[in-house]
Amino acid sequence: MLSQLGDDAKLLAGGQSLIPLMKLRFANPSHLVDLNFVPDAAYIKEEGGAVHFGALTRHAEIENATIGARVPILHDCAAGIADVQIRNRGTIGGSLAEADPSGDWAAVLLTQKTEVHCLSPRGERTVPLADFISDAYTTVLEHDELVREVVVKSPDKGSGGAYLAFKRSAPVYPTASAAVQLGMEGDTCKDATIILGCVGLVPVKATAAEGVLRGSKIDDKSVSTAMEAVRAAVEPQSDMRGSAEYKRTLAAVLVKRAIAVAVRRARGERVEVSHIYA
C-alpha cells in the first residue's frame, strides 16, 4: 500500500507520536496505512537465545511481560514511558521508527545486541540497531519499508543492566536518561555499555566512560572518573527542560545510579527501580 500510495503516505501504529504531530500540522500525510489491522504483529517470544518483539507490541505489554524479571532493563524502560494511556497504545516498532532523540527505547536497546528486521516489497533485511537510526527523527527505513520485528539477544550470565531517567512528570519525555549494561566477574567489570538519552540528536554512546569501567573494579574512584567522561561525551541543548550544564550533571548522576543497580542485578539480586521525578 505504501508503494501504491506514494511518498506522502504514512504508517500508523499506536499514533502516540504521529497523531500529535498531525494535530500540530507538523505532519500532513495524504494517507494513513493502519498497521493495527495486520494480524499477529504484536508478540513477545523467547527463541534462540533472544527475545523477539513484534513491531506492534505495546509498551504496556512489555511492562507486564515475564521477560522483565529476566531482563529487568526492558521493564525499567517500558514501565517508565509516559503514562498508562500512552503505554497502552504506543509500540516498540513505532518508537524506533520515530527515532525521537528523547525516546526511551533506542537508548535502552542500544545497550543490548539488538537487530531490527525490516520488511519491504523487496524482501526482508536485518539492520543492527546501531546502524538503524541515522539522525534525529531519521532512520535507514525506505519509504515503502516497515519494522516487522525487533530482536534483542538475551544478556550473558553475570551481566546486569539498568535504565534510569529524570522526568518533570509522568506524561513528558525525560530531561536526561542513562542506560547501563555491565558484564561482571566478582567486583571487576569485564564489559560495559553506557548509552545516554535526550542529550544529543541521537542516543549518545559514552565510549570513554565504558573504557574507564572495563577491566576495573567498580568503586568510587572508577565511577567518578566514568562520570567525568559522561559529562564530556554528552551534547545537550538548553531548553525548557533545563540548561545544557544541568543536563550534563544529570546524565552523570543517572549513570552513577544506574551502575549501582546494574552491579547488583549482575550479582543476581532483584532490584526494582523507577524513574526519578522532579
Ligand SMILES: Cc1cc2nc3c(=O)[nH]c(=O)nc-3n(C[C@H](O)[C@H](O)[C@H](O)COP(=O)(O)OP(=O)(O)OC[C@H]3O[C@@H](n4cnc5c(N)ncnc54)[C@H](O)[C@@H]3O)c2cc1C
Ligand atoms: C504525551 C506523550 C508523552 C510521551 N512520552 C514518552 C516518553 O516519555 N518516552 C518515550 O519513549 N516515548 C514517549 N512518547 C511517545 C510514545 O512512546 C510512542 O509510543 C512512540 O513514539 C511510538 O509511537 P507509536 O507506536 O504510537 O507510533 P505512531 O505514532 O503510530 O508512529 C510514529 C512514526 O513511526 C512510523 N511507524 C510506526 N510503526 C512503524 C513500523 N512498524 N515500521 C515503520 N514505521 C513505523 C509512523 O509512520 C510514524 O512516522 C510520548 C507520547 C506522548 C503523546
